[in-house]
Every structure is written in structure tokens, then in C-alpha cells.
Amino acid sequence: MVKKVLALIFALVIITTMLVLPACSPSASTKEQILRTNIAGEPSQIDPNRASWSTERTVIMQVFEGLLGFNQDLSLRAIGAEEIPTVDNDGISADGKTYTFELNTKVEWSDGEKVTAQDYEYSIKRLFSPDLAAEYTSFYFDIVGGEAYYSAIDADVATKAALKDAIGVRAIDDDTLEIKLNAPRPTFLQLMALWPVYPVREDIITQFGEQWTEPPNYIGNGPFIMTEWVHSDHITLIKNEDYWGTKAKLDTVVLYMKTDINAEYAAYQNNELDISQVAAGTEASTLADPVLGPQVLRYAELVTFGFQFNLEVAPFDNKNLRKAINAAIDRDSFINNVRGGVGKAAYSWIPPGMPGYDPNLGADYHFNVTKAKEFLVAAGYASNGSDVPELRLQYADTGTNPTIAQFIQNQLKINLGIDVALEPMERAAFSEMVNAEQHTWAWFGWGADYPDPDNWLPELFGTGAGNNHTNYSSAAFDALCTEAAAELDNTQRLALWADAQAMVVDDAPVLFMQYRERFRLVKPYVKGLKYTGMDGDSPGDMFFAEVYID
Amino acid sequence: MTKYIIQRIFWLFVVLFVVSFITFSLMHLVPGGPWDREKALDERVVAALNAKYGLDKPFIVQFGNYIAGIFRGDLGVSYSRQDRDVTAILLEGLPKTATLGITAFILAILIGVPLGMAAALKQNSIIDYISVLFATVFASIPGFVLGILLMIIFSVTLHWLPTGGWGSVRQVIMPAFALATLPAAFIARITRASTLEVMRQDYVRTARAMGIKHRVILIRHILRNALIPVITVAGPELAFLVSGSFIIENLFSIPGIGRLFVNGVFARDYGLIMGTILFYAFAVAFINLVVDIMYGVIDPRIRYD
Numbered sequence: 020m021v022k023k024v025l026a027l028i029f030a031l032v033i034i035t036t037m038l039v040l041p042a043c044s045p046s047a048s049t050k051e052q053i054l055r056t057n058i059a060g061e062p063s064q065i066d067p068n069r070a071s072w073s074t075e076r077t078v079i080m081q082v083f084e085g086l087l088g089f090n091q092d093l094s095l096r097a098i099g100a101e102e103i104p105t106v107d108n109d110g111i112s113a114d115g116k117t118y119t120f121e122l123n124t125k126v127e128w129s130d131g132e133k134v135t136a137q138d139y140e141y142s143i144k145r146l147f148s149p150d151l152a153a154e155y156t157s158f159y160f161d162i163v164g165g166e167a168y169y170s171a172i173d174a175d176v177a178t179k180a181a182l183k184d185a186i187g188v189r190a191i192d193d194d195t196l197e198i199k200l201n202a203p204r205p206t207f208l209q210l211m212a213l214w215p216v217y218p219v220r221e222d223i224i225t226q227f228g229e230q231w232t233e234p235p236n237y238i239g240n241g242p243f244i245m246t247e248w249v250h251s252d253h254i255t256l257i258k259n260e261d262y263w264g265t266k267a268k269l270d271t272v273v274l275y276m277k278t279d280i281n282a283e284y285a286a287y288q289n290n291e292l293d294i295s296q297v298a299a300g301t302e303a304s305t306l307a308d309p310v311l312g313p314q315v316l317r318y319a320e321l322v323t324f325g326f327q328f329n330l331e332v333a334p335f336d337n338k339n340l341r342k343a344i345n346a347a348i349d350r351d352s353f354i355n356n357v358r359g360g361v362g363k364a365a366y367s368w369i370p371p372g373m374p375g376y377d378p379n380l381g382a383d384y385h386f387n388v389t390k391a392k393e394f395l396v397a398a399g400y401a402s403n404g405s406d407v408p409e410l411r412l413q414y415a416d417t418g419t420n421p422t423i424a425q426f427i428q429n430q431l432k433i434n435l436g437i438d439v440a441l442e443p444m445e446r447a448a449f450s451e452m453v454n455a456e457q458h459t460w461a462w463f464g465w466g467a468d469y470p471d472p473d474n475w476l477p478e479l480f481g482t483g484a485g486n487n488h489t490n491y492s493s494a495a496f497d498a499l500c501t502e503a504a505a506e507l508d509n510t511q512r513l514a515l516w517a518d519a520q521a522m523v524v525d526d527a528p529v530l531f532m533q534y535r536e537r538f539r540l541v542k543p544y545v546k547g548l549k550y551t552g553m554d555g556d557s558p559g560d561m562f563f564a565e566v567y568i569d
Numbered sequence: 570m571t572k573y574i575i576q577r578i579f580w581l582f583v584v585l586f587v588v589s590f591i592t593f594s595l596m597h598l599v600p601g602g603p604w605d606r607e608k609a610l611d612e613r614v615v616a617a618l619n620a621k622y623g624l625d626k627p628f629i630v631q632f633g634n635y636i637a638g639i640f641r642g643d644l645g646v647s648y649s650r651q652d653r654d655v656t657a658i659l660l661e662g663l664p665k666t667a668t669l670g671i672t673a674f675i676l677a678i679l680i681g682v683p684l685g686m687a688a689a690l691k692q693n694s695i696i697d698y699i700s701v702l703f704a705t706v707f708a709s710i711p712g713f714v715l716g717i718l719l720m721i722i723f724s725v726t727l728h729w730l731p732t733g734g735w736g737s738v739r740q741v742i743m744p745a746f747a748l749a750t751l752p753a754a755f756i757a758r759i760t761r762a763s764t765l766e767v768m769r770q771d772y773v774r775t776a777r778a779m780g781i782k783h784r785v786i787l788i789r790h791i792l793r794n795a796l797i798p799v800i801t802v803a804g805p806e807l808a809f810l811v812s813g814s815f816i817i818e819n820l821f822s823i824p825g826i827g828r829l830f831v832n833g834v835f836a837r838d839y840g841l842i843m844g845t846i847l848f849y850a851f852a853v854a855f856i857n858l859v860v861d862i863m864y865g866v867i868d869p870r871i872r873y874d
Contacts, residue, residue, distance in 0.1 A: 063648075250650070277733060279822070281717055282822060288724075289731065448600035450601060450606055454609045485609050
């Protein structure tokens, strides 16, 4: 009996092995021009006008291109436009309020139609449609009539149509687009390089409605064409053979939507993915691994992390206490012990890789317990922190946030004798609380929408600004922002922003912690990856057309 | 019987209505809405979004509209998925989740029932101990641990199976097994206990005394009766498996409906939350109904008239 059973088990094992094995011998790296990478999940929205998340940008950037785009160093380049408008080439009017784009006449849609100025006009006017309710529209409210149309939520059809017609965007002819602004906006060209103003096709959208973002309706003008979207599973892009410029070297890009980081990593090790993240906390061991170590790709991102104080809540209304906290945190230990050695200690706000970054700022905040105690005494407390009330720290209870919070709790206890109470919260509940400024002190990050201080200072520290959750308010700072936002001389403008940042850093409404660094594994046969500080979900996704497999 | 079924179906709808009201209220009561992001949206954008999705209307109007939509077969749209119809999203994921769930269910029965029977028939033997050990071990290993373990062995080390995705039989093996172990262990324990109990029943002794063949007693008298409690637990297990598991679907990147609910909650995607909850409630209520009818088929003593 036992023999029989054993024989049966043995037979089963053999059969299973035979069934399983032939189909899956480990795939050797071939020269097939296919890149398999992962995005954070099913994109919410790949309609360029409506998109806002990096997952969505990764898809959109392959299939669409705008009038302008970015180079690897994040300077601007002309793509759909013949050249970047300037005052000298008559692209920008002397008062800085009218922009004229001459279109690159070679650019075509993937179905062979020419991309016209009317396509851009349609797209930008659609961006302001209150019925579309696109999320990035507020960035473009400087365009004449945009805000009025967008805010006319309850207006009747005729009023909406009139408001839409009044928007200051006009196709003068097939190849010339004119945009009028309410006021000069020195960073307007950067906004014109972002996805919400990429051209979209009126005929396609009218014909297919919500279905227009499904292949084969998803007609773009970029180097790739979307041929397949298996929802929540993967998107397949193939090379656009009729692309007007240098054609993509890759034949196929597959964007998988694995949402578990361990599964993504396992898929990389099983040669199903060419690019992968590693689980938080395993960075150091990955670097030390003889095989994986050389496959690590790390580079700075335009993202700063910190803890924002609520300046209207005692004791955080005390500037010297905020400075004391800033000086009492050992950020190098934070990077090495909490962040697995990934990232760069931050002592100021604007990250490296962007105009406005100043490595000399925040010198007072380099870890120095003596200095921290001096600030504490200046704040009116005992140097051993015994009379500082318990501080309350809120954070979204996800990922490594609890460890980060515990680190701060521990540092303040050891270095200043201050007690910190940790208050973890569910993610959306946390965001709601911070957005309503109900927090006392909260973990947060800010990533660049476009690489300019304009996107980093007034929106966060301007009095009453939408993302000002520190309740920071300074008349001098606001005045600098107003001046800088309208200054057309770039050198002068950046100098004004530098002054504004110095003011914020000195007032310390934030405990500046870290500039983020991206950490990925890339198979050695993936060549030509050009990464930037503003990539979407996958490194180098702004320039996938230049990637090849060797 | 027919009257009983009609009554039950009526109550099923009452249950679904109550479930929708509770879910809808809880969804709107919890802090954080669909537009609460770390990077706050402009207030004008939030106003436009609320107007677009009708979230600017009073709660009771929103609920009324939702219920009215259901009667038109419209479960609303998912804000976090390109405004696609929730019905379409559920229908797209359901076959995948159901295939996985039914495979896991069959696996669980195929492993659990024989294991439990064998353990009971050879009580206190080595087979019994192995069976109990199996049941204990697999009942205590969480699905994601087992899933990662399987992945490390069969994908990363041996390169035999893909780590996830959907479309081929090979992609079903690991998730189905990871999903099946817990119910298999549970079913084995229940089968063992119930078989032991049935074996000591008078009618089994009578059958023996009548000289009926052992095998016939085993199948006709013991197995059939021992399965009643198994069916009781198997029903909800099936409902659970078919509605999908967030953990397993997330780990193995399966585009099923198990992930939808949790992702919906994180994104405060009201349409998705309501759709998945209603589906889950329906699945549980419906399968319980089927189980109750099954009792009558298996055990002639149970009648509903």
C-alpha cells in the first residue's frame, strides 16, 4: 500500500514537473527591442487634459507631445512648436502677455492627420470646461477667460459656450497659435511643456466620448502608440512608425501594473520586468549584493520631505522653538538608518537640480545639539526642554511613515528632552485634516510640477495659498512673491526667489528633512535610459524613445 | 419550497438595501473624501469635481439618485478609473476572480475532504496526526506570507512559474494554491469532526449490523451525512473565494475584483466602494440561499414546507 502511494506521488511530481517546465525555461536576455517596466497601478485618467498623477503621465508622455517639452536637464525644448517663443523672435509680446507659437508642420497624429493649431486650441479650451472638471486647470488660470469658464459650473449651455469662446486661445491659421494672458507669467512656457496642454483630437473625443482613451481610439502624436490596455494588468505601446522625428529604438513598451512591491521585485528577478523598485529598507543590502548592486540606478528627484508645523498652534508659533527642532535632528542618521542610505539631507526647501537650490542655506540647522539648546533657550524654555509641552505629530500610517515619526520622537527626546506624541492616521483622513489645517505638526512632501521656484514658494508659503498648511504668513514674503512672479528678467527673478526662500528657511515653518532620491534596479541590457528629476512612475520615461536593448 | 425561495429572495433585496444605506452613510461619514490629496487641489477644482459627480447635493438626494440608478442597472462611475461604469469594471474583473476562486475552492475541497475523512477513519494514526498538523500549519500561515514563499521558490529560484498577471493556466497555480490552503485546512478539520460524529450514529451501527458492505456504508451513510456541516461552511467559503481576496490579487497582480474594494476605499472612490460591497453582499446572501436549498437535497430529513 505504502509503495503504491509513494509511486503515485512520484508519478504526480514527474507529471507536474513536465507540465510546468518546458513552458518556462528562464528567458535569456535577447536583443528583442522590448522594455517591460512597472507603473504604480491602473492609471486613473490618461486623458491628457484631465491627468494629474505620475502613473498617468508615464502613459501620456509616450503617446502625446506638446508644443514644448523638457531636455534631460529640464531646460525647455521645442517639439510641436517650431521654436521656443521669445521676445526676440516675436513669440512673446513686449508686455509679456501674448504668446505666439509657430507650429512644427511635420508633426502628425498617429492616424496620419496633421497636428494643427486648432487641435491645440480645442485642447486648451477643453481643459477649462467645468463639465470636464480637470484637476490641473488651476495652473492655467492666467490664460484670459480660463477661470471664468471653469468656474461657471451652474451656468446654462449658452453662457458656457460664450465663456468658452472668450478664452484667450486662438488658432490664427493651421500653423499659428496665439495665447493671451491676464498678466505676464515668466514661467508660462514651462506650463506649456506640461501634459494638460498637449493637443487632443476633437473629432475622436466627440465620436467616442469616454471611450476615446481606449485603444485604438487613443490617437496621439508621440513616438509610441497604445495598442492594448488590459485594465489593472498592463498597457502595451508600440513604436509609432510614422513619427515625424527620430523614431523610437524600442519596438514595444509594456507597462505592467503590479501594486505589490515585493511582487514587482520578484518579477524583476524572474526576468519578467526590466526595471523594478526594491522594498523599503532593503536598499543597503541590494547595493551590497554582488549581482544586484551594479544594477542599481539612483538619482535625485525634485521632491523635498519635511514636517510642516502649524504656526497657529502653540508652541509652534514660536520661531526659535522651530529652529531648535531643526537643529536638533541628525539628518545624516535619518538618511542612513531610516531611509536605507537613500536620499540627501535637507536643510532648506528647494531641492538640488532646480533653479533656486542653495546648498548654503539653513546652515543653522545642521545637526548641533548645543546650537539647538541655544535656540530653545532663546525660545523661552529651559535648555533641558523640561518645560516644553508635549508636541503632537501626525502622519499617514502607511509604508515607512511610522518609523520616520519614531525617529523624530527619539531624536527630540534624546537631544532636547522634548516629548513627542505620535498620532498615526488613515491616509485620506490625514490629508483632509492637513488640508483643513487641523494638524499641529505633520509629515509631508512636495514634488515639482515644473522646475521653477514659482512652483515651490508662493503656493506653499504665500498667505492663504491653497497648499499653505503651515499657516505661514509674512507680508515681506508675499511682496517678494508678487514681484518675482511678474519679473520678466530671469536673473532678477531668480534673485528675488532666492531672497524669498531665504526668508522662509530662516522662519522655519517646516522641519526640513530630506531631498528624495529615486532608487531602482535596471537590467544591464537596458541602454540609453535618460532620467530626470521629474520622471513619472518609471525612470527615464520622458525619453523612452531613446532606450534600446542590447 | 417555491414559497420559501420567493420569501428568501424578497429578504435578499431587503438585505441589499440596508447594506447600501449603511455603506453609503459610512462612506460619507468617514473623514477624507475623493479629492483629499497630499497636494491639495485648488478649491475651484474641488467645486467643479463635486458638481460633476453630484457630490455637492445633500446626502439623501445622493443616496436616492444612487438607488434609482441601481434600478436602471447603473452602479455609477468610478472616479479613480477613467469614469468607467462600475458595472463594467465589476464584470471585467469577475470572471478572473471567479475562475481563481472556484479553482481554489475545488482545490480546497479536494484537499480538505479526503484529508479530513482519512484522519477520522484512521483516528489517532499517523495519517490523523499529519492531517491535523497540515490543518494547523496552513490555518496559521497568512496568505501573503505563503504567496511570497511560493513566489520565491517557484518564480525567483526555480523560474518555473510567472510571478503574477492573468491569461494563462500557469498564472493561476500559485494564487489558487495560496488561496486554497486556509479553507482546505478549515474543511479538513470540519470533515474530520463531523465524520467522527457520524461514525458513532445509530444508523451506521444498524447498517453494519445488517451486514452492508463497508464501502457502501462509507459512501452512502457516513460520507453523505458527514458532509452536511462541510456544506454549511463551504458555502460562505465559496462566497468569500469568489468575491476575491485583496491580498492574493494584489500580490499576484490579478486584475480581479478583490483589489477593487480596498483600492476604492483608499481612493474614496464612492462608486467603486458601493459596487463592490453590493456585489459581495449579494454573493454571500445568494450562496447562503443555495446552501440552504442544498441541505434539503443532501439530507432528506430537512424540509422547508
